[in-house]
Amino acid sequence: MQLDQYISDLLYRYECVILPGFGAFLTQYQSAIVHESTQAFYPPKKKLSFNAQLIDTDGLLANYIAKKDMIPHEEANIKIASYVRFLYDGLHKGSILEIKNIGTFRLEEENSLQFEPSYRLNYLTSSFGLSSYTSPQITREVYKEEVQKLEEKAPIAFTPERRTSNGWMKYAAIAVIGLGLTGAGSFNYLKNVEAHNYAAKEEANIQLEEKIQQATFAFENPLPAITLDIMQPKGNYHVVAGAFRVKENAEKRTLQLKEKGYTKARLVGVNKYGLFQVVYGSYVNSQEALSILRQVRKEDNKTAWLDVRSL
Known part of the structure; x- marks a missing residue:
């Protein structure tokens, strides 16, 4: 349909x-x-x-x-x-x-x-x-097995070279000393760059804070505040008469119940589904709430139910 x-x-x-x-x-x-x-x-x-x-x-x-x-x-x-x-x-x-x-x-x-x-x-x-x-599951074991097969077909062997002279030791020592000097210079240069970057970052943060402190926001036509005049019930056992999307319908239902003699009837607010919930009354004692629920179902509303929660 x-x-x-x-x-x-x-x-x-x-x-x-x-x-x-x-x-x-x-x-x-x-x-x-x-x-x-x-x-x-x-x-x-x-x-x-x-x-x-x-x-x-x-x-x-x-x-x-x-x-x-x-x-x-x-x-x-x-x-x-x-x-x-x-x-x-x-x-x-x-x-x-x-x-x-x-x-x-x-x-x-x-x-x-x-x-x-x-x-x-x-x-x-x-x-x-x-x-x-x-998505197909990723299996990394396949690549591991392929690498093992390649190593078996073409093994890599490291063989010591023939030492014809120890002249290469001299050049190796010179290279190590040169690298050490270069590394020290690079380290000092990096420290200077890092210090410069840190100082620039601190300066930018100070400027940003000054901008934020100087900023002002003005709304020419502010929206009026919305207030809900809702009475807070006492007790966690609520005999519910109904739930309404429109607040005016919930208020009308509350007045109808009070005219019928249910003096404790009230609007208890919005539930988790966004509906305005009306109750015959709220009670501290569960036995009293069940007694009222049976009476309501017999005399006024067969679909009334009991809501147990802290408001």
Whole structure:
């Protein structure tokens, strides 16, 4: 279906794309890999995963569909809901469903949804055009064996020359003395060059520091500071109501919960996927948090979950 392509398009630009009512597709950067045994090289990529807990709409997919198909936002939401029903119908029939270029889904025991990512596309735009390849292993033993064979065919022998006279000893001694004098002169010359280079380097460093100290930077139109007024919850056990890409939607959800009587409801900030997370409340005691979670699932939200972490 066309929604497959729309989700795939968004994964190039965003790390989290939510299919409302079904789950979220997440991407995470993975460095280049060289397989030790096969010598295969794999370029950097975005590793694809799926989270069935993130089902609340953030408006991203609906806005993209409305823009692409030039339809109202409400009609885009109807398309998404129809697509989700199509996926669930196939899964409950025992089919293995494929979302093109993203992955396959299947239902296992106790309606556990399993996701297998596709490796056809690399969603990391900086790796565009790079593909995996296998490099032959370098074997240096081959050259060693060839050298040994050449030595066997043409051995090199050193034979002492006949000593006809010891006159060559005199010339050898003169040459050694000359080389010693030349070496001493060269050593002194190199020391002078090294000292000159060091002095020039120090002078350049001093000039550079003066330039840096004199430099000033002025911004005529500085950007306004962004502040987030977020209340810090107490306790590490959080009963989550939902996660939203748009902060206004998260604030609206918080007000709805407070109107329903959940006085501890609040916006706790941005999670690792870049979404604004709203909770019914945060608790120090795990048993109290589980009790509230069961009550919430029974009375208000069947998809609420427990997030255990320090904020």
